[in-house]
Amino acid sequence: MTNTIPNSPRNIALIGPYLSGKTTLLEGLLHTCGATGRKGSVNEGNTVGDSAQEARNRNMSTELNVATATFMDSDFTFLDCPGSIELLQETLFVLPGVDAAVVVCEPDADKAQALSPLLHALDAQGIPHMLFVNKIDKATITVQALLDALQPISTKPLVLRHIPVQEGDDITGYIDLASERAYHYELDKTSVVVELPGTEEDAFAEARYGMLEALADFDDELMEKVLEDVTPEKDELYANLTKDFQDGQIIPVLLGSAEHDGGVFRLLKALRHEVPSSEAAAERNGTNTATGTVAQVLKTYHTQHGGKLSIARIWAGEVKDGITLNGQRVSGLFRMMGHEQQKISAAKAGEVIGLGRMEDAVTGETLSDRSSGEGTDALATPDILPAVYALAIAAVHRDDEVKLSTALAKVRDEDPSIFAGHDDTTHQLVLRGQGDIHLKITMDRLNLKYGLEVTSERPKVPYMEAIRKSVEQHGRHKKQSGGHGQFGDVHLKITPLPRGSGFEFVDKIVGGAIPRQYIPAVQSGVKEYLVKGPLGFPVVDVSVTVFDGQYHAVDSSEIAFKTAARIAMNDGMKLCSPVLLEPILQVDIAAPSEHTPKINAIVSGRRGQILGFDTRPGWTGWDVVSAHMPQSELHDLIIELRSATQGTGSYTASFDRLQELTGRLADDVVTAHNEDVAA
Secondary structure, three states: OOOOOOOOOEEEEEEOOOOOOHHHHHHHHHHHHOOOOOOOOOOOOOOOOOOOHHHHHHOOOOOOEEEEEEEOOEEEEEEEOOOOHHHHHHHHHHHHHOOEEEEEEOOOHHHHHHHHHHHHHHHHHOOOEEEEEOOHHHOOOOHHHHHHHHHHHOOOOEEEOEEEEEEOOEEEEEEEOOOOEEEEEEOOEEEEEEOOOHHHHHHHHHHHHHHHHHHHOOOHHHHHHHHOOOOOOHHHHHHHHHHHHHOOOOEEEEEOEHHHOEOHHHHHHHHHHHOOOHHHHHHHHOHHHOOOOEEEEEEEEEEOOOEEEEEEEEEEOEEEOOOEEOOEEOOOEEEEEOOEEEEOOEEEOOOEEEEEOOOOOOOOOEEEOOOOOOOOOOOOOOOOOOOOEEEEEEEOOHHHHHHHHHHHHHHHHHOOOOEEEEEOOOOEEEEEEOOHHHHHHHHHHHHHOOOOOEEEEOOOOOOEEEEOOOEEEEEEEEEOOOOOOEEEEEEEEEEEOOOOOOEEEEEOOOOOOOOHHHHHHHHHHHHHHHOOOOOOOOEOOEEEEEEEEEOOOOOOOHHHHHHHHHHHHHHHHOOOOEEEEEEEEEEEEEEEHHHHHHHHHHHHHOOOEEEEEEEOOOOOOEEEEEEEEEHHHOOOHHHHHHHHOOOOOEEEEEEEEEEEEOHHHHHHHHHHHHHHHHO
């Protein structure tokens, strides 16, 4: 086996949970490559990435950061993805465009479970990935204990590449198991080679044998050597490590401290030697045989002064400034360094670049230079994550309502996991997304980027009301005030219908008691009343029959009969035993199996009815708990779920039925609604 370093540009996703240190690692990688003159700090707010004000305010990544650098003779583009689980959609759109990923984590067994959604996404797309255990200098557990916590959430064997060197309570360096060299951490410098500490010889021998055993599972020749206790040549060992990594059979585990540049140089060397060429990813998605130019949009930005910018992976051909893709002219081609854009004239297959002013391009879209009628097959795009949290929003200034709609469209363009729409029942503009932080970031963006002041509140629940018994009711509207008066007289029968039936209007007028031309007005009056019943909510599942009435040859009119119908409904509905209905949703909660008992307790505590549970398809060690839950109990459900499941739990919900709500809870809902209306 040989290990040839690819000469094509390669794209590396940096992913990991919130606070794992990805942005700091990006700073270390860029500085080590010589792409920056100094290493920025998240706390000081001067990093290459996270330039948006909402990111600076929170000291966290809120969107994708892209930066290109050269290490030795290899070109890399690093795509630093936000770590919050609430911003996972950003990562999912980026992954199809990378050649490999570095999963950054902390040496904390309690946080291991947070990697599960990321590892699953990488496995599902067949993307080679390695684990970088950051902050190793602050570890409070052994590396083996960390691996024991991580291995159950990975479908691939974790292969330790380094072991730490410890002096007293401090970790001062590491031993590379493949090169058999020891390194000493130098503060803010590249680690230096030192002699293998005698105190670590046994640990080194044990760990190296474990690495060889793991690799031998995929190579018969190496297996023979391991069984015969023959030490393989280093070239053979590196070739096995590279092949198994590129084939997605193992997950190498490296150690470091990005804050102090510990292990960053070693990580870059591993990426240089072991990440497959860009052609491998093109073969993975079928673009290796494409003709012409093919690219895919990974991220969309609306910049303050430069218009729309589309971050795209070029899969085939060459992109030049001015080229036409999908019928749109590219106006500006850029290599990215965080928020800075370096203008270039052309880019080749394998590169990730910025395309200027592609106004109609959307995230995930496949771009091609083919003429109309010769379209390239669209590349796969990730599913949009279902919304799990909502807020009702409104512009502080009424004059900004149109501007708000325009800004929300741009926000959705940048972040497809944001949904905004008017609720026809509650008459609120509802913003939906992946959690409280996600929506607060969105509102900050509306304020800081688009100059909009926005208020928010908990969305109203679309309660309805129905009736329990029938009644016949007479309604008359008579008014005389000079000239033609107004006269309408109706007899209505109001009857409850089975749940889910909706509204029914029946005309049983005979003998011309009410002229035919006035019947639609009666129906209109009934429907107008049903918008707000005796309890203050829309009325459903009711049948109204008009069976008698009177008219006046001169004074009767459509408006008179509409008013008479409303009078009859207003008087009659109060006698029909009105009852409040609350929406019940079918909720499916997914989380690691160990948390299933907690989920059951959460559901029960929120007036839910557990229907059962099953394994989550395609997710080893995960359950899906199915339940019926009132919509009013779902507002902050995701917050409690994530708190109980180390950030991994999520759910989907769909309307199931309307169900009667009685007693104190119903009284509280009606009282609160009436107070809100009065205010």
